Amino acid sequence: MKRQDNGTPRYGFTTWQQTCLITSTLIGVGVLTLPRTSSSRLLEAGWMAPLVGSLGAYISIWMIAKLSRRFPGMTFVEYSPLVWASKESPKLGKLLSIPWIFVYLSFIYVATGMVSRIFGEVVVTSVLLNTPLEVIMITMFLLAFFLSLHDVDVVARVNEILFPLIIFPVLFIAIASFQKADWSYLFPLIRVSGKSIFEGAYEAVYSFSGFEIMLIFYAFTQHNSGKEKAGFVGILMTMVVYTLIVVAGITVFGYEELQRLTWPTLELVKTTQVPGLILERLESAFLAVWVAAVFTTVANAYYAVIYGLRQCFNKGMVFQRIASAFLFIPLFFIALIPQNIVEIFQISSYIGIGNLVLNLGVPTIYWIVLFLRGKAGIPKERKADG
Amino acid sequence: MSQFWNAWNKRKDRLRNQTLEQHANKSMDSVKDSPVTSVLEDNIVLIEQQFGKSDDLVVRRFQITTGKDAAVIFLDGMVDRNVISDFVIRSLTTENVTYLSPASNELETTNQLRQIVRNILSGNSVLFIDGSTEVYLINSRGWDRRSVMEPQTESVVRGPRDGFTETLSVNAALIRFRLKDPNLRVKHLIVGQRTQTDVFVMHIDGVAHPPIVEEVIRRIENLNLDAILETGYIEQMIQDHRYSPFPQIQNTERPDKIVANLLEGKVAILVDGTPFVLIAPAVLSQFYQSPEDYYERFYIASLIRFIRVISILIALLLPSLYIAFSSFHPEMIPSRLVIAMAAGRSTVPFPSLVEAMFMEIAIEILREASVRLPGPIGPTIGIVGALVVGEAAVSAGLVSPVMVIIVAVTTIGSFASPSYSAAIAIRMLRFPVMFMAGLFGLYGIMLFIIVMLVHLSSIKSFGVPYLSPISPLNLKGMRDLFLRFPHHLMKLRPSMFRVHDKIRMREDDQS
Numbered sequence: 001m002k003r004q005d006n007g008t009p010r011y012g013f014t015t016w017q018q019t020c021l022i023t024s025t026l027i028g029v030g031v032l033t034l035p036r037t038s039s040s041r042l043l044e045a046g047w048m049a050p051l052v053g054s055l056g057a058y059i060s061i062w063m064i065a066k067l068s069r070r071f072p073g074m075t076f077v078e079y080s081p082l083v084w085a086s087k088e089s090p091k092l093g094k095l096l097s098i099p100w101i102f103v104y105l106s107f108i109y110v111a112t113g114m115v116s117r118i119f120g121e122v123v124v125t126s127v128l129l130n131t132p133l134e135v136i137m138i139t140m141f142l143l144a145f146f147l148s149l150h151d152v153d154v155v156a157r158v159n160e161i162l163f164p165l166i167i168f169p170v171l172f173i174a175i176a177s178f179q180k181a182d183w184s185y186l187f188p189l190i191r192v193s194g195k196s197i198f199e200g201a202y203e204a205v206y207s208f209s210g211f212e213i214m215l216i217f218y219a220f221t222q223h224n225s226g227k228e229k230a231g232f233v234g235i236l237m238t239m240v241v242y243t244l245i246v247v248a249g250i251t252v253f254g255y256e257e258l259q260r261l262t263w264p265t266l267e268l269v270k271t272t273q274v275p276g277l278i279l280e281r282l283e284s285a286f287l288a289v290w291v292a293a294v295f296t297t298v299a300n301a302y303y304a305v306i307y308g309l310r311q312c313f314n315k316g317m318v319f320q321r322i323a324s325a326f327l328f329i330p331l332f333f334i335a336l337i338p339q340n341i342v343e344i345f346q347i348s349s350y351i352g353i354g355n356l357v358l359n360l361g362v363p364t365i366y367w368i369v370l371f372l373r374g375k376a377g378i379p380k381e382r383k384a385d386g
Numbered sequence: 387m388s389q390f391w392n393a394w395n396k397r398k399d400r401l402r403n404q405t406l407e408q409h410a411n412k413s414m415d416s417v418k419d420s421p422v423t424s425v426l427e428d429n430i431v432l433i434e435q436q437f438g439k440s441d442d443l444v445v446r447r448f449q450i451t452t453g454k455d456a457a458v459i460f461l462d463g464m465v466d467r468n469v470i471s472d473f474v475i476r477s478l479t480t481e482n483v484t485y486l487s488p489a490s491n492e493l494e495t496t497n498q499l500r501q502i503v504r505n506i507l508s509g510n511s512v513l514f515i516d517g518s519t520e521v522y523l524i525n526s527r528g529w530d531r532r533s534v535m536e537p538q539t540e541s542v543v544r545g546p547r548d549g550f551t552e553t554l555s556v557n558a559a560l561i562r563f564r565l566k567d568p569n570l571r572v573k574h575l576i577v578g579q580r581t582q583t584d585v586f587v588m589h590i591d592g593v594a595h596p597p598i599v600e601e602v603i604r605r606i607e608n609l610n611l612d613a614i615l616e617t618g619y620i621e622q623m624i625q626d627h628r629y630s631p632f633p634q635i636q637n638t639e640r641p642d643k644i645v646a647n648l649l650e651g652k653v654a655i656l657v658d659g660t661p662f663v664l665i666a667p668a669v670l671s672q673f674y675q676s677p678e679d680y681y682e683r684f685y686i687a688s689l690i691r692f693i694r695v696i697s698i699l700i701a702l703l704l705p706s707l708y709i710a711f712s713s714f715h716p717e718m719i720p721s722r723l724v725i726a727m728a729a730g731r732s733t734v735p736f737p738s739l740v741e742a743m744f745m746e747i748a749i750e751i752l753r754e755a756s757v758r759l760p761g762p763i764g765p766t767i768g769i770v771g772a773l774v775v776g777e778a779a780v781s782a783g784l785v786s787p788v789m790v791i792i793v794a795v796t797t798i799g800s801f802a803s804p805s806y807s808a809a810i811a812i813r814m815l816r817f818p819v820m821f822m823a824g825l826f827g828l829y830g831i832m833l834f835i836i837v838m839l840v841h842l843s844s845i846k847s848f849g850v851p852y853l854s855p856i857s858p859l860n861l862k863g864m865r866d867l868f869l870r871f872p873h874h875l876m877k878l879r880p881s882m883f884r885v886h887d888k889i890r891m892r893e894d895d896q897s
Binding site for chain 1: 826829844853857
């Protein structure tokens with residue numbers, strides 16, 4: 001395809017685009033199971049789980065944003081060697097940073113596979129009963145492949161345009177189901193001990209994974225400042241949406257009933273009535289719109305992996321396109337490893353914890369190394385941004 | 387004497403060879419950029435050779451009052467004969483001219499062959515005088531032109547009624563007449579090796595972003611098409627993504643629209659021989675906006691704009707939603723309606739995808755035929771065809787009654803778009819969505835929408851993202867997106883086109 005856009009300036013990510021990127025990546029398959037997982041330990045206080053579970057995410061995104069501000073215009077892949085060794089010994093830096101990059105990229109990769117598997121399961125069990133799971137997964141992969149054919153600024157714009165499509169349906173469901181809410185299900189407010197609040201919050205952590213893609217995407221911002229703000233607002237919005245949906249789940253069903261529902265949010269949708277009865281049942285429509293949420297999760301993460309790989313090997317757009325076509329094949333089989341839905345939930349819970357450890361651990365280690373090497377100063381932003 | 391003849395023959399040979407060369411490559415560039423001689427007969431032969439003795443090339447010889455031979459050369463039909471006979475020939479043959487100046491209103495002199503040929507081709511006449519290498523180019527253009535009429539494609543209830551014509555100078559005047567700003571700049575380009583079409587690129591200096599203007603001019607200059615018959619050639623060649631179904635350059639027949647767009651910092655491209663003028667860069671939202679939105683009060687304008695957005699969505703999605711609902715998600719339709727629909731569909735032997743394709747293709751045929759049908763019977767046949775065929779198809783049990791309603795609403799919806807080029811893109815994209823809906827139901831529709839949105843996000847028109855001001859988000863620019871804010875709240879020009887003079891309404895101008 002011959003493009004004629006030479007001589008036109010590159011658009012960097014605006015702060016709002018970064019926020020959209022984070023929020024739409026975080027909101028994904030987690031939202032369907034969140035009312036159940038977060039109330040499993042915390043019982044009627046399940047709404048605390050997203051609040052507490054997001055704490056780690058805030059700290060982590062703050063560290064990631066600071067790392068990116070320390071190395072403006074560089075992705076994790078690019079600045080890792082500079083963290084581990086001085087500029088004079090790039091080989092050593094590269095050698096030392098490879099394990100971290102590898103762990104991160106492969107983690108995001110596997111998590112992407114899991115998300116698309118869960119998505120496939122939902123669609124196959126609730127809407128398209130006769131369609132094979134594999135077909136749904138492949139179509140989702142094709143979508144992500146289509147996105148990874150494009151430049152990185154397209155990713156930001158796609159997230160921006162899909163953002164309302166992701167936020168509003170979930171908000172609508174949460175608020176509309178308050179018609180049937182029985183608020184007494186929320187009481188007593190605090191029955192569980194402080195320790196089990198943190199234990200219960202573990203369950204919600206999986207829903208807050210995915211912002212680590214900003215290790216890559218923070219490199220393309222318009223301004224060096226505002227990264228922390230974008231991160232905080234992005235996670236805050238997700239937290240509010242999650243809390244609302246959990247409150248809706250608990251108040252409509254009660255925590256005991258929630259434990260028996262595989263996809264509690266989908267059940268919430270089924271109880272929702274549209275005023276005017278234009279559509280009688282909403283779950284198909286909700287799932288259709290929700291495809292956008294899953295797409296942004298899968299495609300953003302996949303794009304981050306591909307982009308990271310591309311930078312690892314110092315390759316261009318052609319490599320990115322070819323790699324994104326081929327890397328789906330192993331991903332497809334990885335996603336098919338879990339035998340049933342119980343195993344999937346187990347794995348995704350592990351992924352959540354692993355993610356928390358990784359996202360808190362790696363940036364901490366990086367910052368410790370930077371401090372020890374005395375290179376922790378964040379450069380002042382130049383007024384003229386590029 | 388024989389030497390002279392030899393020289394003469396050689397010269398003739400050379401001229402013949404030149405003509406032969408031109409047969410091989412007869413574009414304007416092949417005309418030698420050489421000065422003419424001072425011998426009248428030589429010059430006439432030279433010009434005749436250039437035109438290969440075309441019979442519409444008229445050479446009128448006469449003697450001017452000083453006794454010298456002269457000749458006027460022009461192409462028959464392209465000049466105003468009155469100008470030639472009254473002002474050129476008569477004044478030169480009867481009046482006692484001392485200083486050679488035909489009494490025509492426009493006059494230029496040259497001695498370059500290429501310029502002479504180009505002027506003859508564009509309808510000017512050329513005056514040769516024996517003994518002089520100065521050749522007079524006389525503006526005598528005068529062929530029949532269509533007068534300014536109401537545009538056929540973009541009619542409005544309220545607003546100016548004049549539309550562009552096929553004549554470039556008239557079109558430029560229509561713009562100038564509305565925009566009396568000395569900063570309006572016109573760049574004249576000649577495009578097309580064979581058609582030598584005149585192209586005007588217009589922008590307002592100090593408003594438009596100079597790199598965008600330069601980029602437009604650069605792309606047009608780099609065109610090496612041999613023919614530009616309509617702005618469509620330029621549009622398709624200079625747009626950023628040539629394989630995209632979405633138009634990235636807007637076209638219009640309305641001068642008021644062009645002026646409004648010039649004031650927003652865009653560039654207008656006028657091409658001789660067509661009433662359609664291009665506006666670049668264009669963003670998606672422009673294609674459902676009509677100049678009328680700004681002439682009516684903002685409540686009703688916003689409402690109508692909203693209706694247009696909905697109708698475009700209907701034109702794109704309604705048939706596929708029907709397919710998805712009726713074959714994948716009947717539980718979503720209210721139960722009474724689903725029973726009625728099932729009753730209507732009970733005689734239909736096809737799956738709903740086939741049924742919908744059937745009807746959509748039928749309506750496309752009707753639509754295309756009604757364009758080609760001769761004037762007065764066109765609409766009649768269209769209505770008769772739609773009504774009779776639809777009714778008969780229902781009673782024959784080929785399609786369900788709901789399907790007929792859906793097809794009708796879809797077609798009407800696609801006509802609500804003020805821009806034909808965007809409407810036909812939507813009209814075409816309707817079919818792939820229907821296939822996706824037939825494969826995966828609502829999920830398929832959503833897959834298609836995501837692919838479309840990714841594509842739309844990736845498009846840029848001359849460096850301006852196609853989905854702006856939604857993405858990248860620009861809250862000020864959104865005042866003119868789905869709603870049309872009152873004029874006094876739109877004090878700034880839309881910044882997505884990187885205008886230089888940002889302020890549209892200065893405080894002290896406000897009464």
